[in-house]
Amino acid sequence: MSKTTIALEAAVAVVLENTPKDAAQTNRQRVTVDRAFAQILKLIAPRIRHFVRQYGLVAHFEDAEQCCAIAVHRAIEAYDPTKAQFTTFVNWQIRGELQSLRFRLMTDQRASAKKVEATTVSLSALATGPDGEEISPEAMIVDEDALERTESAASDYLADGAISSLIDAYVDHLRTVGIEALARRPRPKRQEAALRREGPRFKTATHGIDPAELEKLEAKLERDREIVARRVFQASTLDDLSLETGVTKERVRQITKRAAKTIADIAAADPRFAVMAEHDRPAAKRCPVATPAATLLPKADLPHNRFATVRAVEAAQAALPRTITVQASLTLN
Structure with a gap:
Protein backbone atom coordinates (compact mmCIF):
# COMPACT_ATOMS: atom_id res chain seq x y z
CA MET A 1 0.00 0.00 0.00
CA SER A 2 1.48 3.34 -1.07
CA LYS A 3 1.92 6.38 1.14
CA THR A 4 -0.81 8.24 -0.80
CA THR A 5 -3.29 5.43 -0.24
CA ILE A 6 -2.49 5.32 3.47
CA ALA A 7 -2.85 9.12 3.77
CA LEU A 8 -6.18 8.99 1.90
CA GLU A 9 -7.51 6.28 4.22
CA ALA A 10 -6.53 8.33 7.27
CA ALA A 11 -8.09 11.56 5.96
CA VAL A 12 -11.31 9.78 5.02
CA ALA A 13 -11.46 8.19 8.47
CA VAL A 14 -11.19 11.66 10.02
CA VAL A 15 -14.06 12.92 7.83
CA LEU A 16 -16.31 9.99 8.71
CA GLU A 17 -15.44 10.23 12.40
CA ASN A 18 -16.42 13.92 12.55
CA THR A 19 -19.63 13.51 10.51
CA PRO A 20 -22.24 12.15 12.94
CA LYS A 21 -25.39 10.75 11.39
CA ASP A 22 -27.71 10.93 14.38
CA ALA A 23 -26.63 14.27 15.88
CA ALA A 24 -25.90 17.80 14.77
CA GLN A 25 -22.36 18.57 13.69
CA THR A 26 -20.45 20.95 15.96
CA ASN A 27 -18.32 23.84 14.72
CA ARG A 28 -15.11 22.05 15.74
CA GLN A 29 -16.15 18.95 13.80
CA ARG A 30 -17.03 21.07 10.78
CA VAL A 31 -13.59 22.70 10.77
CA THR A 32 -11.90 19.33 11.13
CA VAL A 33 -13.90 17.91 8.21
CA ASP A 34 -13.01 20.89 5.99
CA ARG A 35 -9.30 20.48 6.73
CA ALA A 36 -9.41 16.74 6.06
CA PHE A 37 -11.35 17.25 2.82
CA ALA A 38 -8.78 19.81 1.64
CA GLN A 39 -6.06 17.27 2.41
CA ILE A 40 -7.89 14.65 0.31
CA LEU A 41 -8.15 17.00 -2.67
CA LYS A 42 -4.44 17.81 -2.36
CA LEU A 43 -3.52 14.13 -2.35
CA ILE A 44 -5.59 13.25 -5.44
CA ALA A 45 -4.85 16.45 -7.39
CA PRO A 46 -2.46 14.67 -9.82
CA ARG A 47 -5.10 12.01 -10.42
CA ILE A 48 -7.71 14.67 -11.14
CA ARG A 49 -5.46 16.38 -13.71
CA HIS A 50 -4.82 13.02 -15.37
CA PHE A 51 -8.53 12.20 -15.70
CA VAL A 52 -9.34 15.70 -16.98
CA ARG A 53 -6.80 15.29 -19.79
CA GLN A 54 -8.01 11.76 -20.49
CA TYR A 55 -11.61 12.91 -20.99
CA GLY A 56 -10.59 15.91 -23.11
CA LEU A 57 -11.86 18.56 -20.69
CA VAL A 58 -8.73 20.70 -20.36
CA ALA A 59 -10.59 23.66 -21.89
CA HIS A 60 -13.20 23.30 -19.14
CA PHE A 61 -10.80 22.65 -16.28
CA GLU A 62 -12.67 24.71 -13.64
CA ASP A 63 -15.95 22.90 -14.32
CA ALA A 64 -14.13 19.56 -14.31
CA GLU A 65 -12.44 20.42 -11.02
CA GLN A 66 -15.82 21.18 -9.44
CA CYS A 67 -17.21 17.88 -10.73
CA CYS A 68 -14.25 16.06 -9.19
CA ALA A 69 -14.90 17.74 -5.82
CA ILE A 70 -18.48 16.52 -6.02
CA ALA A 71 -17.17 13.04 -6.87
CA VAL A 72 -14.98 13.05 -3.75
CA HIS A 73 -18.02 13.96 -1.60
CA ARG A 74 -20.04 11.13 -3.08
CA ALA A 75 -17.16 8.69 -2.72
CA ILE A 76 -16.82 9.51 0.98
CA GLU A 77 -20.58 9.07 1.51
CA ALA A 78 -20.59 5.69 -0.28
CA TYR A 79 -17.26 4.44 1.08
CA ASP A 80 -17.30 0.98 2.65
CA PRO A 81 -13.85 -0.14 3.92
CA THR A 82 -14.91 -3.80 3.90
CA LYS A 83 -15.43 -3.83 0.12
CA ALA A 84 -12.49 -1.90 -1.30
CA GLN A 85 -10.03 0.86 -0.59
CA PHE A 86 -11.02 4.50 -0.89
CA THR A 87 -8.79 5.04 -3.90
CA THR A 88 -11.00 2.62 -5.89
CA PHE A 89 -14.21 4.37 -4.82
CA VAL A 90 -12.94 7.82 -5.69
CA ASN A 91 -11.58 6.73 -9.10
CA TRP A 92 -14.96 5.44 -10.25
CA GLN A 93 -16.78 8.49 -8.90
CA ILE A 94 -14.40 10.88 -10.67
CA ARG A 95 -14.75 8.96 -13.95
CA GLY A 96 -18.54 9.06 -13.72
CA GLU A 97 -18.72 12.80 -13.01
CA LEU A 98 -16.27 13.69 -15.80
CA GLN A 99 -18.11 11.41 -18.24
CA SER A 100 -21.39 13.17 -17.37
CA LEU A 101 -19.75 16.56 -17.81
CA ARG A 102 -18.39 15.59 -21.21
CA PHE A 103 -21.83 14.44 -22.32
CA ARG A 104 -23.29 17.77 -21.26
CA LEU A 105 -20.64 19.79 -23.08
CA MET A 106 -20.17 17.70 -26.22
CA THR A 107 -21.73 14.89 -28.15
CA ASP A 108 -20.99 11.30 -27.22
CA GLN A 109 -17.39 10.63 -28.33
CA ARG A 110 -17.43 6.86 -27.90
CA ALA A 111 -16.89 4.68 -30.96
CA SER A 112 -20.12 2.76 -30.36
CA ALA A 113 -22.06 6.03 -30.23
CA LYS A 114 -20.44 7.32 -33.45
CA LYS A 115 -21.57 4.22 -35.34
CA VAL A 116 -25.24 4.87 -34.60
CA GLU A 117 -24.82 8.69 -34.65
CA ALA A 118 -26.02 8.95 -31.09
CA THR A 119 -26.20 12.39 -29.51
CA THR A 120 -26.53 13.25 -25.84
CA VAL A 121 -28.91 16.15 -25.31
CA SER A 122 -29.24 18.17 -22.12
CA LEU A 123 -32.74 19.09 -21.03
CA SER A 124 -31.46 22.48 -19.95
CA ALA A 125 -30.35 23.21 -23.53
CA LEU A 126 -33.79 22.71 -25.08
CA ALA A 127 -34.59 26.41 -24.91
CA THR A 128 -32.60 29.60 -24.60
CA GLY A 129 -33.53 33.03 -23.31
CA PRO A 130 -33.33 36.36 -25.18
CA ASP A 131 -29.68 36.75 -24.12
CA GLY A 132 -28.72 33.23 -25.14
CA GLU A 133 -28.76 31.74 -21.64
CA GLU A 134 -30.14 28.26 -21.08
CA ILE A 135 -33.62 27.94 -19.63
CA SER A 136 -34.17 25.10 -17.18
CA PRO A 137 -37.11 22.72 -17.63
CA GLU A 138 -38.60 24.04 -14.37
CA ALA A 139 -38.68 27.56 -15.81
CA MET A 140 -40.35 26.25 -18.97
CA ILE A 141 -43.03 24.43 -16.98
CA VAL A 142 -43.82 27.18 -14.48
CA ASP A 143 -46.48 29.59 -15.74
CA GLU A 144 -45.71 33.09 -14.49
CA ASP A 145 -49.19 34.35 -15.36
CA ALA A 146 -51.02 31.50 -13.60
CA LEU A 147 -51.56 33.45 -10.37
CA GLU A 148 -52.88 36.51 -12.19
CA ARG A 149 -55.28 34.43 -14.28
CA THR A 150 -56.46 32.51 -11.22
CA GLU A 151 -57.17 35.70 -9.29
CA SER A 152 -58.93 37.19 -12.31
CA ALA A 153 -61.09 34.08 -12.75
CA ALA A 154 -61.94 34.04 -9.04
CA SER A 155 -62.85 37.73 -9.20
CA ASP A 156 -65.10 37.14 -12.22
CA TYR A 157 -66.75 34.19 -10.47
CA LEU A 158 -67.49 36.21 -7.34
CA ALA A 159 -68.73 39.14 -9.43
CA ASP A 160 -71.10 36.87 -11.38
CA GLY A 161 -72.41 35.42 -8.12
CA ALA A 162 -73.00 38.89 -6.67
CA ILE A 163 -74.78 40.04 -9.84
CA SER A 164 -77.00 36.95 -9.83
CA SER A 165 -77.88 37.54 -6.17
CA LEU A 166 -78.70 41.19 -6.84
CA ILE A 167 -80.95 40.31 -9.76
CA ASP A 168 -82.69 37.61 -7.68
CA ALA A 169 -83.31 40.13 -4.90
CA TYR A 170 -84.69 42.62 -7.42
CA VAL A 171 -86.99 40.02 -8.98
CA ASP A 172 -88.22 38.96 -5.52
CA HIS A 173 -88.99 42.60 -4.81
CA LEU A 174 -90.97 42.89 -8.06
CA ARG A 175 -92.78 39.63 -7.28
CA THR A 176 -93.81 40.90 -3.84
CA VAL A 177 -95.04 44.21 -5.26
CA GLY A 178 -96.90 42.43 -8.08
CA ILE A 179 -98.63 39.96 -5.76
CA GLU A 180 -99.71 42.78 -3.45
CA ALA A 181 -101.13 44.68 -6.42
CA LEU A 182 -103.06 41.61 -7.57
CA ALA A 183 -104.37 41.01 -4.07
CA ARG A 184 -105.77 44.56 -3.90
CA ARG A 185 -107.76 44.13 -7.07
CA PRO A 186 -111.57 43.90 -6.59
CA ARG A 187 -112.83 40.31 -6.83
CA PRO A 188 -116.19 39.04 -8.09
CA LYS A 189 -118.89 38.57 -5.45
CA ARG A 190 -118.85 34.79 -5.82
CA GLN A 191 -115.11 34.66 -5.15
CA GLU A 192 -115.49 36.94 -2.09
CA ALA A 193 -118.20 34.72 -0.64
CA ALA A 194 -116.10 31.59 -1.19
CA LEU A 195 -113.14 33.21 0.58
CA ARG A 196 -115.32 34.12 3.59
CA ARG A 197 -116.54 30.54 3.86
CA GLU A 198 -113.00 29.14 3.77
CA GLY A 199 -111.97 31.27 6.75
CA PRO A 200 -108.67 32.93 7.63
CA ARG A 201 -106.72 29.68 8.05
CA PHE A 202 -106.53 29.20 4.26
CA LYS A 203 -105.30 32.70 3.49
CA THR A 204 -101.81 33.01 1.99
CA ALA A 205 -99.99 35.63 -0.05
CA THR A 206 -101.45 34.27 -3.31
CA HIS A 207 -104.73 33.04 -1.87
CA GLY A 208 -107.65 34.18 -3.90
CA ILE A 209 -105.55 35.36 -6.88
CA ASP A 210 -106.31 33.93 -10.29
CA PRO A 211 -103.57 31.42 -11.28
CA ALA A 212 -103.58 32.85 -14.80
CA GLU A 213 -102.65 36.24 -13.35
CA LEU A 214 -99.81 34.65 -11.43
CA GLU A 215 -98.51 32.99 -14.60
CA LYS A 216 -98.59 36.35 -16.41
CA LEU A 217 -96.68 37.92 -13.50
CA GLU A 218 -93.99 35.23 -13.57
CA ALA A 219 -93.59 35.59 -17.34
CA LYS A 220 -93.22 39.36 -16.96
CA LEU A 221 -90.67 38.88 -14.18
CA GLU A 222 -88.65 36.48 -16.32
CA ARG A 223 -88.66 39.00 -19.16
CA ASP A 224 -87.57 41.81 -16.84
CA ARG A 225 -84.82 39.60 -15.41
CA GLU A 226 -83.35 39.05 -18.88
CA ILE A 227 -83.60 42.74 -19.77
CA VAL A 228 -81.95 43.88 -16.54
CA ALA A 229 -79.19 41.29 -16.71
CA ARG A 230 -78.27 42.08 -20.28
CA ARG A 231 -78.80 45.84 -20.27
CA VAL A 232 -77.48 46.81 -16.83
CA PHE A 233 -74.71 44.25 -16.33
CA GLN A 234 -73.81 43.15 -19.88
CA ALA A 235 -74.29 46.46 -21.74
CA SER A 236 -76.51 45.03 -24.49
CA THR A 237 -77.98 47.59 -26.89
CA LEU A 238 -81.59 48.74 -26.83
CA ASP A 239 -82.08 47.56 -30.41
CA ASP A 240 -80.98 43.99 -29.62
CA LEU A 241 -83.18 43.75 -26.52
CA SER A 242 -86.15 45.24 -28.33
CA LEU A 243 -85.88 42.75 -31.17
CA GLU A 244 -85.35 39.69 -28.95
CA THR A 245 -87.91 40.44 -26.23
CA GLY A 246 -90.57 42.20 -28.30
CA VAL A 247 -90.53 45.24 -25.99
CA THR A 248 -90.14 48.74 -27.35
CA LYS A 249 -86.84 50.53 -26.82
CA GLU A 250 -88.50 53.18 -24.66
CA ARG A 251 -90.03 50.52 -22.44
CA VAL A 252 -86.64 48.77 -22.15
CA ARG A 253 -85.07 52.07 -21.12
CA GLN A 254 -87.77 52.61 -18.47
CA ARG A 281 -69.31 56.09 -2.57
CA PRO A 282 -67.13 59.24 -2.38
CA ALA A 283 -65.30 59.75 0.86
CA ALA A 284 -66.84 62.25 3.22
CA LYS A 285 -65.27 65.64 2.87
CA ARG A 286 -63.73 66.96 5.99
CA CYS A 287 -64.54 70.50 7.00
CA PRO A 288 -61.37 72.53 6.95
CA VAL A 289 -60.27 73.61 10.38
CA ALA A 290 -60.14 77.39 10.61
CA THR A 291 -56.61 78.47 11.40
CA PRO A 292 -56.25 81.54 13.55
CA ALA A 293 -55.12 84.63 11.72
CA ALA A 294 -51.58 85.73 12.31
CA THR A 295 -51.31 88.61 14.78
CA LEU A 296 -48.53 90.86 15.95
CA LEU A 297 -49.88 91.14 19.49
CA PRO A 298 -48.31 88.96 22.19
CA LYS A 299 -50.33 86.10 23.61
CA ALA A 300 -51.88 87.28 26.86
CA ASP A 301 -52.25 83.78 28.32
CA LEU A 302 -48.52 83.10 28.45
CA PRO A 303 -46.97 83.45 31.94
CA HIS A 304 -44.33 85.96 30.89
CA ASN A 305 -46.98 88.25 29.33
CA ARG A 306 -49.14 88.54 32.46
CA PHE A 307 -48.99 91.73 34.54
CA ALA A 308 -47.79 91.22 38.08
CA THR A 309 -48.37 94.71 39.55
CA VAL A 310 -49.70 98.07 38.29
CA ARG A 311 -48.55 101.16 40.13
CA ALA A 312 -49.12 104.89 39.47
CA VAL A 313 -46.01 107.07 39.77
CA GLU A 314 -46.18 110.86 40.12
CA ALA A 315 -44.04 112.82 37.71
CA ALA A 316 -40.91 114.32 39.21
CA GLN A 317 -41.63 117.72 37.76
CA ALA A 318 -44.95 119.48 37.98
CA ALA A 319 -44.66 120.69 34.41
CA LEU A 320 -44.60 117.12 33.11
CA PRO A 321 -47.93 115.38 32.65
CA ARG A 322 -48.97 112.64 35.02
CA THR A 323 -47.87 109.23 33.74
CA ILE A 324 -48.62 105.68 34.69
CA THR A 325 -45.78 103.22 34.80
CA VAL A 326 -46.61 99.57 34.42
CA GLN A 327 -44.23 97.19 36.13
CA ALA A 328 -44.31 93.59 34.99
CA SER A 329 -42.51 90.69 36.54
CA LEU A 330 -41.18 87.77 34.58
CA THR A 331 -42.43 84.39 35.77
CA LEU A 332 -40.40 81.33 34.84
CA ASN A 333 -42.00 77.93 34.91
Whole structure:
Protein backbone atom coordinates (compact mmCIF):
# COMPACT_ATOMS: atom_id res chain seq x y z
CA MET A 1 0.00 0.00 0.00
CA SER A 2 1.48 3.34 -1.07
CA LYS A 3 1.92 6.38 1.14
CA THR A 4 -0.81 8.24 -0.80
CA THR A 5 -3.29 5.43 -0.24
CA ILE A 6 -2.49 5.32 3.47
CA ALA A 7 -2.85 9.12 3.77
CA LEU A 8 -6.18 8.99 1.90
CA GLU A 9 -7.51 6.28 4.22
CA ALA A 10 -6.53 8.33 7.27
CA ALA A 11 -8.09 11.56 5.96
CA VAL A 12 -11.31 9.78 5.02
CA ALA A 13 -11.46 8.19 8.47
CA VAL A 14 -11.19 11.66 10.02
CA VAL A 15 -14.06 12.92 7.83
CA LEU A 16 -16.31 9.99 8.71
CA GLU A 17 -15.44 10.23 12.40
CA ASN A 18 -16.42 13.92 12.55
CA THR A 19 -19.63 13.51 10.51
CA PRO A 20 -22.24 12.15 12.94
CA LYS A 21 -25.39 10.75 11.39
CA ASP A 22 -27.71 10.93 14.38
CA ALA A 23 -26.63 14.27 15.88
CA ALA A 24 -25.90 17.80 14.77
CA GLN A 25 -22.36 18.57 13.69
CA THR A 26 -20.45 20.95 15.96
CA ASN A 27 -18.32 23.84 14.72
CA ARG A 28 -15.11 22.05 15.74
CA GLN A 29 -16.15 18.95 13.80
CA ARG A 30 -17.03 21.07 10.78
CA VAL A 31 -13.59 22.70 10.77
CA THR A 32 -11.90 19.33 11.13
CA VAL A 33 -13.90 17.91 8.21
CA ASP A 34 -13.01 20.89 5.99
CA ARG A 35 -9.30 20.48 6.73
CA ALA A 36 -9.41 16.74 6.06
CA PHE A 37 -11.35 17.25 2.82
CA ALA A 38 -8.78 19.81 1.64
CA GLN A 39 -6.06 17.27 2.41
CA ILE A 40 -7.89 14.65 0.31
CA LEU A 41 -8.15 17.00 -2.67
CA LYS A 42 -4.44 17.81 -2.36
CA LEU A 43 -3.52 14.13 -2.35
CA ILE A 44 -5.59 13.25 -5.44
CA ALA A 45 -4.85 16.45 -7.39
CA PRO A 46 -2.46 14.67 -9.82
CA ARG A 47 -5.10 12.01 -10.42
CA ILE A 48 -7.71 14.67 -11.14
CA ARG A 49 -5.46 16.38 -13.71
CA HIS A 50 -4.82 13.02 -15.37
CA PHE A 51 -8.53 12.20 -15.70
CA VAL A 52 -9.34 15.70 -16.98
CA ARG A 53 -6.80 15.29 -19.79
CA GLN A 54 -8.01 11.76 -20.49
CA TYR A 55 -11.61 12.91 -20.99
CA GLY A 56 -10.59 15.91 -23.11
CA LEU A 57 -11.86 18.56 -20.69
CA VAL A 58 -8.73 20.70 -20.36
CA ALA A 59 -10.59 23.66 -21.89
CA HIS A 60 -13.20 23.30 -19.14
CA PHE A 61 -10.80 22.65 -16.28
CA GLU A 62 -12.67 24.71 -13.64
CA ASP A 63 -15.95 22.90 -14.32
CA ALA A 64 -14.13 19.56 -14.31
CA GLU A 65 -12.44 20.42 -11.02
CA GLN A 66 -15.82 21.18 -9.44
CA CYS A 67 -17.21 17.88 -10.73
CA CYS A 68 -14.25 16.06 -9.19
CA ALA A 69 -14.90 17.74 -5.82
CA ILE A 70 -18.48 16.52 -6.02
CA ALA A 71 -17.17 13.04 -6.87
CA VAL A 72 -14.98 13.05 -3.75
CA HIS A 73 -18.02 13.96 -1.60
CA ARG A 74 -20.04 11.13 -3.08
CA ALA A 75 -17.16 8.69 -2.72
CA ILE A 76 -16.82 9.51 0.98
CA GLU A 77 -20.58 9.07 1.51
CA ALA A 78 -20.59 5.69 -0.28
CA TYR A 79 -17.26 4.44 1.08
CA ASP A 80 -17.30 0.98 2.65
CA PRO A 81 -13.85 -0.14 3.92
CA THR A 82 -14.91 -3.80 3.90
CA LYS A 83 -15.43 -3.83 0.12
CA ALA A 84 -12.49 -1.90 -1.30
CA GLN A 85 -10.03 0.86 -0.59
CA PHE A 86 -11.02 4.50 -0.89
CA THR A 87 -8.79 5.04 -3.90
CA THR A 88 -11.00 2.62 -5.89
CA PHE A 89 -14.21 4.37 -4.82
CA VAL A 90 -12.94 7.82 -5.69
CA ASN A 91 -11.58 6.73 -9.10
CA TRP A 92 -14.96 5.44 -10.25
CA GLN A 93 -16.78 8.49 -8.90
CA ILE A 94 -14.40 10.88 -10.67
CA ARG A 95 -14.75 8.96 -13.95
CA GLY A 96 -18.54 9.06 -13.72
CA GLU A 97 -18.72 12.80 -13.01
CA LEU A 98 -16.27 13.69 -15.80
CA GLN A 99 -18.11 11.41 -18.24
CA SER A 100 -21.39 13.17 -17.37
CA LEU A 101 -19.75 16.56 -17.81
CA ARG A 102 -18.39 15.59 -21.21
CA PHE A 103 -21.83 14.44 -22.32
CA ARG A 104 -23.29 17.77 -21.26
CA LEU A 105 -20.64 19.79 -23.08
CA MET A 106 -20.17 17.70 -26.22
CA THR A 107 -21.73 14.89 -28.15
CA ASP A 108 -20.99 11.30 -27.22
CA GLN A 109 -17.39 10.63 -28.33
CA ARG A 110 -17.43 6.86 -27.90
CA ALA A 111 -16.89 4.68 -30.96
CA SER A 112 -20.12 2.76 -30.36
CA ALA A 113 -22.06 6.03 -30.23
CA LYS A 114 -20.44 7.32 -33.45
CA LYS A 115 -21.57 4.22 -35.34
CA VAL A 116 -25.24 4.87 -34.60
CA GLU A 117 -24.82 8.69 -34.65
CA ALA A 118 -26.02 8.95 -31.09
CA THR A 119 -26.20 12.39 -29.51
CA THR A 120 -26.53 13.25 -25.84
CA VAL A 121 -28.91 16.15 -25.31
CA SER A 122 -29.24 18.17 -22.12
CA LEU A 123 -32.74 19.09 -21.03
CA SER A 124 -31.46 22.48 -19.95
CA ALA A 125 -30.35 23.21 -23.53
CA LEU A 126 -33.79 22.71 -25.08
CA ALA A 127 -34.59 26.41 -24.91
CA THR A 128 -32.60 29.60 -24.60
CA GLY A 129 -33.53 33.03 -23.31
CA PRO A 130 -33.33 36.36 -25.18
CA ASP A 131 -29.68 36.75 -24.12
CA GLY A 132 -28.72 33.23 -25.14
CA GLU A 133 -28.76 31.74 -21.64
CA GLU A 134 -30.14 28.26 -21.08
CA ILE A 135 -33.62 27.94 -19.63
CA SER A 136 -34.17 25.10 -17.18
CA PRO A 137 -37.11 22.72 -17.63
CA GLU A 138 -38.60 24.04 -14.37
CA ALA A 139 -38.68 27.56 -15.81
CA MET A 140 -40.35 26.25 -18.97
CA ILE A 141 -43.03 24.43 -16.98
CA VAL A 142 -43.82 27.18 -14.48
CA ASP A 143 -46.48 29.59 -15.74
CA GLU A 144 -45.71 33.09 -14.49
CA ASP A 145 -49.19 34.35 -15.36
CA ALA A 146 -51.02 31.50 -13.60
CA LEU A 147 -51.56 33.45 -10.37
CA GLU A 148 -52.88 36.51 -12.19
CA ARG A 149 -55.28 34.43 -14.28
CA THR A 150 -56.46 32.51 -11.22
CA GLU A 151 -57.17 35.70 -9.29
CA SER A 152 -58.93 37.19 -12.31
CA ALA A 153 -61.09 34.08 -12.75
CA ALA A 154 -61.94 34.04 -9.04
CA SER A 155 -62.85 37.73 -9.20
CA ASP A 156 -65.10 37.14 -12.22
CA TYR A 157 -66.75 34.19 -10.47
CA LEU A 158 -67.49 36.21 -7.34
CA ALA A 159 -68.73 39.14 -9.43
CA ASP A 160 -71.10 36.87 -11.38
CA GLY A 161 -72.41 35.42 -8.12
CA ALA A 162 -73.00 38.89 -6.67
CA ILE A 163 -74.78 40.04 -9.84
CA SER A 164 -77.00 36.95 -9.83
CA SER A 165 -77.88 37.54 -6.17
CA LEU A 166 -78.70 41.19 -6.84
CA ILE A 167 -80.95 40.31 -9.76
CA ASP A 168 -82.69 37.61 -7.68
CA ALA A 169 -83.31 40.13 -4.90
CA TYR A 170 -84.69 42.62 -7.42
CA VAL A 171 -86.99 40.02 -8.98
CA ASP A 172 -88.22 38.96 -5.52
CA HIS A 173 -88.99 42.60 -4.81
CA LEU A 174 -90.97 42.89 -8.06
CA ARG A 175 -92.78 39.63 -7.28
CA THR A 176 -93.81 40.90 -3.84
CA VAL A 177 -95.04 44.21 -5.26
CA GLY A 178 -96.90 42.43 -8.08
CA ILE A 179 -98.63 39.96 -5.76
CA GLU A 180 -99.71 42.78 -3.45
CA ALA A 181 -101.13 44.68 -6.42
CA LEU A 182 -103.06 41.61 -7.57
CA ALA A 183 -104.37 41.01 -4.07
CA ARG A 184 -105.77 44.56 -3.90
CA ARG A 185 -107.76 44.13 -7.07
CA PRO A 186 -111.57 43.90 -6.59
CA ARG A 187 -112.83 40.31 -6.83
CA PRO A 188 -116.19 39.04 -8.09
CA LYS A 189 -118.89 38.57 -5.45
CA ARG A 190 -118.85 34.79 -5.82
CA GLN A 191 -115.11 34.66 -5.15
CA GLU A 192 -115.49 36.94 -2.09
CA ALA A 193 -118.20 34.72 -0.64
CA ALA A 194 -116.10 31.59 -1.19
CA LEU A 195 -113.14 33.21 0.58
CA ARG A 196 -115.32 34.12 3.59
CA ARG A 197 -116.54 30.54 3.86
CA GLU A 198 -113.00 29.14 3.77
CA GLY A 199 -111.97 31.27 6.75
CA PRO A 200 -108.67 32.93 7.63
CA ARG A 201 -106.72 29.68 8.05
CA PHE A 202 -106.53 29.20 4.26
CA LYS A 203 -105.30 32.70 3.49
CA THR A 204 -101.81 33.01 1.99
CA ALA A 205 -99.99 35.63 -0.05
CA THR A 206 -101.45 34.27 -3.31
CA HIS A 207 -104.73 33.04 -1.87
CA GLY A 208 -107.65 34.18 -3.90
CA ILE A 209 -105.55 35.36 -6.88
CA ASP A 210 -106.31 33.93 -10.29
CA PRO A 211 -103.57 31.42 -11.28
CA ALA A 212 -103.58 32.85 -14.80
CA GLU A 213 -102.65 36.24 -13.35
CA LEU A 214 -99.81 34.65 -11.43
CA GLU A 215 -98.51 32.99 -14.60
CA LYS A 216 -98.59 36.35 -16.41
CA LEU A 217 -96.68 37.92 -13.50
CA GLU A 218 -93.99 35.23 -13.57
CA ALA A 219 -93.59 35.59 -17.34
CA LYS A 220 -93.22 39.36 -16.96
CA LEU A 221 -90.67 38.88 -14.18
CA GLU A 222 -88.65 36.48 -16.32
CA ARG A 223 -88.66 39.00 -19.16
CA ASP A 224 -87.57 41.81 -16.84
CA ARG A 225 -84.82 39.60 -15.41
CA GLU A 226 -83.35 39.05 -18.88
CA ILE A 227 -83.60 42.74 -19.77
CA VAL A 228 -81.95 43.88 -16.54
CA ALA A 229 -79.19 41.29 -16.71
CA ARG A 230 -78.27 42.08 -20.28
CA ARG A 231 -78.80 45.84 -20.27
CA VAL A 232 -77.48 46.81 -16.83
CA PHE A 233 -74.71 44.25 -16.33
CA GLN A 234 -73.81 43.15 -19.88
CA ALA A 235 -74.29 46.46 -21.74
CA SER A 236 -76.51 45.03 -24.49
CA THR A 237 -77.98 47.59 -26.89
CA LEU A 238 -81.59 48.74 -26.83
CA ASP A 239 -82.08 47.56 -30.41
CA ASP A 240 -80.98 43.99 -29.62
CA LEU A 241 -83.18 43.75 -26.52
CA SER A 242 -86.15 45.24 -28.33
CA LEU A 243 -85.88 42.75 -31.17
CA GLU A 244 -85.35 39.69 -28.95
CA THR A 245 -87.91 40.44 -26.23
CA GLY A 246 -90.57 42.20 -28.30
CA VAL A 247 -90.53 45.24 -25.99
CA THR A 248 -90.14 48.74 -27.35
CA LYS A 249 -86.84 50.53 -26.82
CA GLU A 250 -88.50 53.18 -24.66
CA ARG A 251 -90.03 50.52 -22.44
CA VAL A 252 -86.64 48.77 -22.15
CA ARG A 253 -85.07 52.07 -21.12
CA GLN A 254 -87.77 52.61 -18.47
CA ILE A 255 -87.36 49.09 -17.09
CA THR A 256 -83.58 49.39 -16.81
CA LYS A 257 -83.74 52.87 -15.29
CA ARG A 258 -86.16 51.74 -12.59
CA ALA A 259 -84.15 48.54 -12.04
CA ALA A 260 -80.88 50.45 -11.57
CA LYS A 261 -82.42 52.67 -8.89
CA THR A 262 -84.12 49.77 -7.09
CA ILE A 263 -80.99 47.59 -7.19
CA ALA A 264 -78.97 50.45 -5.72
CA ASP A 265 -81.46 50.75 -2.88
CA ILE A 266 -81.40 46.99 -2.28
CA ALA A 267 -77.58 46.96 -2.22
CA ALA A 268 -77.57 49.80 0.31
CA ALA A 269 -80.15 48.15 2.57
CA ASP A 270 -79.02 44.50 2.41
CA PRO A 271 -75.90 43.70 4.52
CA ARG A 272 -74.78 41.17 1.93
CA PHE A 273 -74.14 43.94 -0.59
CA ALA A 274 -72.74 46.54 1.81
CA VAL A 275 -69.28 46.39 0.21
CA MET A 276 -70.73 46.93 -3.26
CA ALA A 277 -72.83 49.87 -2.07
CA GLU A 278 -69.83 51.57 -0.47
CA HIS A 279 -67.35 50.84 -3.27
CA ASP A 280 -68.07 53.90 -5.40
CA ARG A 281 -69.31 56.09 -2.57
CA PRO A 282 -67.13 59.24 -2.38
CA ALA A 283 -65.30 59.75 0.86
CA ALA A 284 -66.84 62.25 3.22
CA LYS A 285 -65.27 65.64 2.87
CA ARG A 286 -63.73 66.96 5.99
CA CYS A 287 -64.54 70.50 7.00
CA PRO A 288 -61.37 72.53 6.95
CA VAL A 289 -60.27 73.61 10.38
CA ALA A 290 -60.14 77.39 10.61
CA THR A 291 -56.61 78.47 11.40
CA PRO A 292 -56.25 81.54 13.55
CA ALA A 293 -55.12 84.63 11.72
CA ALA A 294 -51.58 85.73 12.31
CA THR A 295 -51.31 88.61 14.78
CA LEU A 296 -48.53 90.86 15.95
CA LEU A 297 -49.88 91.14 19.49
CA PRO A 298 -48.31 88.96 22.19
CA LYS A 299 -50.33 86.10 23.61
CA ALA A 300 -51.88 87.28 26.86
CA ASP A 301 -52.25 83.78 28.32
CA LEU A 302 -48.52 83.10 28.45
CA PRO A 303 -46.97 83.45 31.94
CA HIS A 304 -44.33 85.96 30.89
CA ASN A 305 -46.98 88.25 29.33
CA ARG A 306 -49.14 88.54 32.46
CA PHE A 307 -48.99 91.73 34.54
CA ALA A 308 -47.79 91.22 38.08
CA THR A 309 -48.37 94.71 39.55
CA VAL A 310 -49.70 98.07 38.29
CA ARG A 311 -48.55 101.16 40.13
CA ALA A 312 -49.12 104.89 39.47
CA VAL A 313 -46.01 107.07 39.77
CA GLU A 314 -46.18 110.86 40.12
CA ALA A 315 -44.04 112.82 37.71
CA ALA A 316 -40.91 114.32 39.21
CA GLN A 317 -41.63 117.72 37.76
CA ALA A 318 -44.95 119.48 37.98
CA ALA A 319 -44.66 120.69 34.41
CA LEU A 320 -44.60 117.12 33.11
CA PRO A 321 -47.93 115.38 32.65
CA ARG A 322 -48.97 112.64 35.02
CA THR A 323 -47.87 109.23 33.74
CA ILE A 324 -48.62 105.68 34.69
CA THR A 325 -45.78 103.22 34.80
CA VAL A 326 -46.61 99.57 34.42
CA GLN A 327 -44.23 97.19 36.13
CA ALA A 328 -44.31 93.59 34.99
CA SER A 329 -42.51 90.69 36.54
CA LEU A 330 -41.18 87.77 34.58
CA THR A 331 -42.43 84.39 35.77
CA LEU A 332 -40.40 81.33 34.84
CA ASN A 333 -42.00 77.93 34.91
